[in-house]
Amino acid sequence: MQLDTPKPSPYPKSRVQLSFNKLRGKKLESVQPTSLADLRCGQHAVLGDLDVADELRRRLMEMGFFPGSRIDATGCAPGGDPRIYRVDGSEIALRAETAAQIRIRPLAAAAD
Amino acid sequence: MAGNDSCHPVATDSVDASIRAGQHYVALVGPPNAGKTTLFNRLTGLRQKVANFPGVTVEHHVGRARTQQGREVFVIDLPGVYSLDARSEDERVTADVLTGAKTELGRPDSVVIVLDATNLHRHLLLAAPVLALGLPTLVVLNMADDLAARGGSVDTAALAAQLGAPVALVSAAKGDGVEKVMQFLEGSLARPHSTTKRVELPVLQDLPGCRTWAGQIGTKSGYRAPAPPVWTRRLDGIFLHPWLGPLIFVLVVAAVFETIFSGAQPLMDAVEKLIVTSGNSLAPLLPEGLLRGALIDGVWNGVGSVVVFLPQILLLFLFIGVLEDSGYLARAALIADRTMSRVGLQGKAFIPLLSAYACAVPAIMATRTIENTRDRIATILIAPFMTCSARLPVYLLIVAAFIPETAPFAGPIGARTAALLGLYIIGFLAAIVTAQLLRSTILRRERSTFILELPPYRMPSLRSLALRLWDRALIFLKRAGTVILGVLMVLWFLANFPRTNGQPPDPEHSYAGHIGHAAEPAIQPLGFNWKVGVGIVASFAAREAIIGTLGTLYGIENADKDSDKLQEALRADLTPAGAAALLVFFAFAMQCFSTTAIVRRETGGWFWPTVQFSYMTAFAYCSALITHALVSARI
Known part of the structure; x- marks a missing residue:
């Protein structure tokens, strides 16, 4: 089944939304990706919040992961995990479990 | 992988005031992968050595650079860091050296900060805290050749005006622009005069604020970011291909094994022969008795038994050097991560564990590329289970003594080969079992993470490979000449x-x-x-x-x-x-x-x-x- 227009979610972008997307799985292509793990190879988005521990957040920022930056999914390791992202001029590999904790917005919605 | 040397030595000199010898003292600082070590090697050549500060494990290369006017400058190569936050030991030591908190040397007279010109915005994040120190600073934008080749550009004069520090566009690998660094070391490079209003330095704790600052600096200095490296994309298409990638990975690992075991054998035999014959010809020069016994049997043959491994260890480091400098090592870690994560390790543990098949000592030193403490400890703990080359002669002796040469095992595989292979396998299995055990016991609480920067592929330079091997050889011989020598003397005494x-x-x-x-x-x-x-x-x-x-x-x-x-x-x-x-x-x-x-x-x-x-x-x-x-x- 395919939805024609994605309805705005009544919930804020939260874990409820995340598990909801997970439940409905890959069939709902049109549901907007909410975490970096949903981003497919070749797609791009704008980074949102980094829902990770402080230590890891600082480290990600040092690697160029700032909320508001453009991020491109450029590839992955054989087997699909870890994935490779291009952000702020460098290519960084992350495991899917870390990528799932990083929120994203579609590029069109970016204010800058 | 860190661009600077991933392995550090056992025996080092301690840093104190005497090492500086009253010379002008310059600290080299920069993020990993910026080519800082390449520049350091350009400046000092062979006049460098490894040293560490008392009480910390972080080591640096220190060396002397001679400027064109013949002035000797003392240069210290600090570990690659992304910030001066003092969260890791590397960062703490870097911050302490730059602020002079390490009283052994005092504050540096000047600082050279090495940044990757192809990734200016991100690397400027480190420039903010370094410039805030207020020391005379030269900003080196390395990889100028890459920047130009990929269509990027930067106005160095404008950048210098914005940063309030001289800027040199350099290609350390090719040697272009290094003379500007030399001029700075001589003190003859003037500080730029800012005519336009400079962007104020940001609050250092505020990383997003620092990034905004870096972006503004980039805009004001006309920085045009280079296009993504096309060749790297193409090569990644091959090396990370769903089935070609793993195949190449296995071939590379097999080639490393083949070289360090079969390839090194003639060299090791030659070294062994040299030691035995020289020992035999030296013996008559000494008077018969205790001294001769102690020197020839205890010292010469004892040290010889360790030096024999030098060719193998150097070949291993040559391989790792080529793989690391070319950029393939980061891809290998990426490919290995999925498998390693199943046993509670991570991809960066792959290189140390591979090295451990030659010797656990360089392997444990190579775990420094793993920033996550939990993953690093786990890797250190299991590395000695890998069958190192010192076990091999023991295996060969006992297997040869108890299994007849012609005994069959299965098909064309003889029982001897099967036994040897079995011993390699049980070592590997013990490592996996131990890693699992660690994950469910003492290392349970901490999480394993994996963040890896994939540098563009680059041609390894012969110069830096040669310097690295020279460094390794000196350190290894020094170790053989100190710790191991002492232990062997004690054993000789106990047996005699x-x-x-x-x-x-x-x-x-x-x-x-x-x-x-x-x-x-x-x-x-x-x-x-x-x-x-x-x-x-x-x-x-x-x-x-x-x-x-x-x-x-x-x-x-x-x-x-x-x-x-x-x-x-x-x-x-x-x-x-x-x-x-x-x-x-x-x-x-x-x-x-x-x-x-x-x-x-x-x-x-x-x-x-x-x-x-x-x-x-x-x-x-x-x-x-x-x-x-x-x-x-x-x-």
């Missing part, structure tokens, strides 16, 4: 004293023999007699020392792994069950003084080496006990 009428005792009544007898109750259940016990005691200094020791105990001269007499003596003294138990014991036991020493240094205390030593010895003892019981029951 107490003297009666100036004659060495027969082995049974030497101090070593007494130790062997004392250990007998413990090793009897494993099927070992006191002679094997002495061999095991000796092997705790270095595994292969058991061969020479057994040779001495059985009164066989020039015993080596091919010695028929030694094989015969072993067959007479050990049951097949005892031999199997001995092999298993060697596969698992932590019999390596150097490894324990390096684990203590790298983990900063005795806790982890004690845990590791106790665990591995207990593991080895129990496994040997079970093996002995099983094999005895079957025969």
Whole structure:
């Protein structure tokens, strides 16, 4: 089944939304990706919040992961995990479990 | 992977005021992968050495650069860091050196910050805290050739005006622009005068604020970011291809193995021959007696038994150097991560574990590329289970003594080959079991993470490879000449004293023999007699020392792994069950003084080496006990 227009979610972008997307799985292509793990190879988005521990957040920022930056999914390791992202001029590999904790917005919605 | 040297030495000089010798003192700082070490090598060449500050494990290369006017400048190459936040030890040491909190040297007279010009915005994040220190600073934008080739550009004069510090566009790998760094070292590079209003330095704790600052600086200095590297994309398409990638990975690993085992053999034989013949020709020069015995048997042959491994270790480092400098190593870690994460490790542990097949010491030093402490400790703890090259001669001797050359195993594979392969496999399995055990016990609370920057592929430079090997060789020889030498002298003393009428005792009544007898109750259940016990005691200094020791105990001269007499003596003294138990014991036991020493240094205390030593010895003892019981029951 395919939805024609994605309805705005009544919930804020939260874990409820995340598990909801997970439940409905890959069939709902049109549901907007909410975490970096949903981003497919070749797609791009704008980074949102980094829902990770402080230590890891600082480290990600040092690697160029700032909320508001453009991020491109450029590839992955054989087997699909870890994935490779291009952000702020460098290519960084992350495991899917870390990528799932990083929120994203579609590029069109970016204010800058 | 860190762009600077991933492995650090055992024996180093300590940093104190004398090392600086009153010269102008410059600190080199920069993020990983910015080519800082390449620039350092350009500046100092061979006039460099490794040093560490007392009380910390972080080491630096220090060296002297000679400027065109003949002025000598003292240069320190700090570890690659992304910030001066002092969260990791590398960052703490870097911050301490730059602020002069390390009183040994005082504040540096000036700072050279090395940034990657192709990634200016992100690398400027480090420039903010460094410039805030207020020291005379040169901003080096490295990889100028890459920037130009990929269509990027920057106005260095505008950037200098914005930063309030001189800027040099450099290609350290090609040597372009290095003269500007030399001019700065001479003090003849003027600070830029800002005509436009500068962007104020941001609040350093606010990383997003720093990034905004970096973006503004980039815009005002006309920075055009280069296009993504096309060749890197193409090569990644091959090296990370769903099935071609893993295939190339396996081929690369196989090539490394083939080279360090088969390829190194002729070189190792040549070194061994050189040591034995030179020892024999030196012997008549010394008066007969204690001195000759101590110098030739104790020192010369002892150190020789370690130096023999030099060709193998250098070949391993040559391989790792080529893989790291070319950028493939980061891809290998990426490919390995999925498999390694299943056992609670991560992809960056792959290189240390591969190195451990040659020697656990460089392997444990190579774990420094793993920033996650939990993952690093786990890797350090399991690395000595990998079958290092010091185990191989012991395996070969015992296997040759107890398994006939023609004994079949399955099809074309002989029983000897199968036994050797089996020993490699049980070592690997023990490592996996231990990693799983660690994940569910002492390392359970911390999480494993994996963040890896994939640098663009680059052609490795012969110059930096040669410097790296030279560095390795010096450090290895220094180690052989200090720690190992001391231990071997003690062993020689134990085997040759107490003297009666100036004659060495027969082995049974030497101090070593007494130790062997004392250990007998413990090793009897494993099927070992006191002679094997002495061999095991000796092997705790270095595994292969058991061969020479057994040779001495059985009164066989020039015993080596091919010695028929030694094989015969072993067959007479050990049951097949005892031999199997001995092999298993060697596969698992932590019999390596150097490894324990390096684990203590790298983990900063005795806790982890004690845990590791106790665990591995207990593991080895129990496994040997079970093996002995099983094999005895079957025969």
